[in-house]
Amino acid sequence: MEEFQMEAGSSDRLDQLNTWVTEYGSDVLNLAYSYVKNYHVAQDITQDVFLRAFTKIQTFRGDSGVKTWLLSITANRCKDYLRSWVVRHETNDLTLQTEATHQLGDDTEQAAIVRLERDALWRAVNRLPVKYREVIVLFYQRELSSAEVAQTLGISEATVRTRLHRGRALMRELMEGGERS
Amino acid sequence: MTEPQDEWRLRFQEMMQAEVSESLRRRILEEASQREREAMVRRQPRQTGAWKSWFAGLAGVCAAAVVAGVVWTDRSLPVAPTPPTAATTGQSNRLLQETVFGLQKSQLIATGIKVVRPANAPGGPILQATVTNIGNTVVTPQDVVGVLGFTQHPGQDLLSTSNWIDFVNGPSGPLAPGQYATWSFNPIGVNVNSQGHIIGQPKLVFFSTKLVSPAKADRILTSAPGVQLQNVHVVPRSVSNTGRSFEVRARLVNTGNKPIILNQLLSLVWFSPQAGASWTAASAERFFDQVEAVDPSTTIVAPGQSTEVVLPPLIGSNTPNFLQWNANVLVISHTW
Numbered sequence: 001m002e003e004f005q006m007e008a009g010s011s012d013r014l015d016q017l018n019t020w021v022t023e024y025g026s027d028v029l030n031l032a033y034s035y036v037k038n039y040h041v042a043q044d045i046t047q048d049v050f051l052r053a054f055t056k057i058q059t060f061r062g063d064s065g066v067k068t069w070l071l072s073i074t075a076n077r078c079k080d081y082l083r084s085w086v087v088r089h090e091t092n093d094l095t096l097q098t099e100a101t102h103q104l105g106d107d108t109e110q111a112a113i114v115r116l117e118r119d120a121l122w123r124a125v126n127r128l129p130v131k132y133r134e135v136i137v138l139f140y141q142r143e144l145s146s147a148e149v150a151q152t153l154g155i156s157e158a159t160v161r162t163r164l165h166r167g168r169a170l171m172r173e174l175m176e177g178g179e180r181s
Numbered sequence: 182m183t184e185p186q187d188e189w190r191l192r193f194q195e196m197m198q199a200e201v202s203e204s205l206r207r208r209i210l211e212e213a214s215q216r217e218r219e220a221m222v223r224r225q226p227r228q229t230g231a232w233k234s235w236f237a238g239l240a241g242v243c244a245a246a247v248v249a250g251v252v253w254t255d256r257s258l259p260v261a262p263t264p265p266t267a268a269t270t271g272q273s274n275r276l277l278q279e280t281v282f283g284l285q286k287s288q289l290i291a292t293g294i295k296v297v298r299p300a301n302a303p304g305g306p307i308l309q310a311t312v313t314n315i316g317n318t319v320v321t322p323q324d325v326v327g328v329l330g331f332t333q334h335p336g337q338d339l340l341s342t343s344n345w346i347d348f349v350n351g352p353s354g355p356l357a358p359g360q361y362a363t364w365s366f367n368p369i370g371v372n373v374n375s376q377g378h379i380i381g382q383p384k385l386v387f388f389s390t391k392l393v394s395p396a397k398a399d400r401i402l403t404s405a406p407g408v409q410l411q412n413v414h415v416v417p418r419s420v421s422n423t424g425r426s427f428e429v430r431a432r433l434v435n436t437g438n439k440p441i442i443l444n445q446l447l448s449l450v451w452f453s454p455q456a457g458a459s460w461t462a463a464s465a466e467r468f469f470d471q472v473e474a475v476d477p478s479t480t481i482v483a484p485g486q487s488t489e490v491v492l493p494p495l496i497g498s499n500t501p502n503f504l505q506w507n508a509n510v511l512v513i514s515h516t517w
Contacts, residue, residue: 013213013217014213014217014290014315015286015290017210017213018206018210018290018292021201021206021209021210021292025200025201025205026198026199026200029199029200029201029205030198033199043202043205046201046205047205047208047209047212050209051209051212051213051216054216108202109202112199112200115197116197116199118197119196119197121192121193121195121196121197122197140189140190140192140193141193141198143190168189171189
């Protein structure tokens, strides 16, 4: 478990937040991207996650690691987003908006988005149903243990193992299908 | 044979990953800072002025001094009488003992610190970072002193676990609330591995030069108990276009009742143009340094024993010649 020391001052909290962004920003952003499949929305969720963590910094007890705590917030925020009215009713608009935003993004960011979208593994992961996708990403990409995945998602370890097994099989099918086509 | 689990892990290691951009990090910190300010206003109803959040663009390049050093003097706390020293340079040099300094983090926060020129390049490594004023008042160069260190892992404590640590300057000009600037620094003498890469993760923290009581401090510096330096000599070594190097030699006496482990000590060395000036003075040249025995086989000094020590060579700015100023040395415990 990561060490976490509660610090009192405003500057310390901001410094702590900055450290978290450095250490876990990539974990949060990639998990968010795996849920929402949109780089800019994933960035917005990442910002929201860290700000929520920041406001709760005094109440964080350290019972779990900081990483699993942040990823747990991320998973919940993403599920809220996917359930939201915006996603259910404005999918087409969102797509258009995303394309427009892509054109406005700087070259480095645009290149990163293109690389993400072209990555064969990401494409396969993104085609998995959410319940398999989240455990696959947390376990293999973010390298959490099955116990940590269970804690992050609020499910049992047995369920994690079952979904990993099924998720791998689906991934294999998707990737072999992709290779054949 | 590779297990299926390992095979998947290998596949995922090669997967393209999204990285947090500097602009996203700044967005997060600025928003958090804004929330802090709003919360502060709510807690202090008499200060009803609405915060005008403004984020200026690049404020300018803040080049840190080649090597800066330290100076600590808390006038509100007792400082032991100046023991006799025999420094070879400067006037009325003094050696501070049994001193406590309370440090508070400043409102400057460093983000995106990275190596922009490798250690094995001509001229040595250059680090760069974005320094943002997340407070609600203007910060001037005289308000802050930076500490740069390299730790094994990003989250480790800068002051107690760095394999290399030194003082650095803050921005070269004032930073208004929300304003940020690019900071760069050439850490001469930083530890590198056999491939010429810097060892450790860089971490940069800015402290306020206004010292506070230990109760209010984010960090406390205390002189190492039982350590007394005698016959302190500041020995100039060389002068070049880029800097002026020197080392400090002294006899370390263990006046306490516990063994002194030398690699748990750090020394604070500073030079000031006025006698008795604080290390926080804008004109001071400040340094952090290790304490090594002249005889490399000596690592521990038993109670009542003494050994010749050297504070390894340091490089300060070329002009003015700070070695002619008043020299101050304080040995602190590494585990602060």
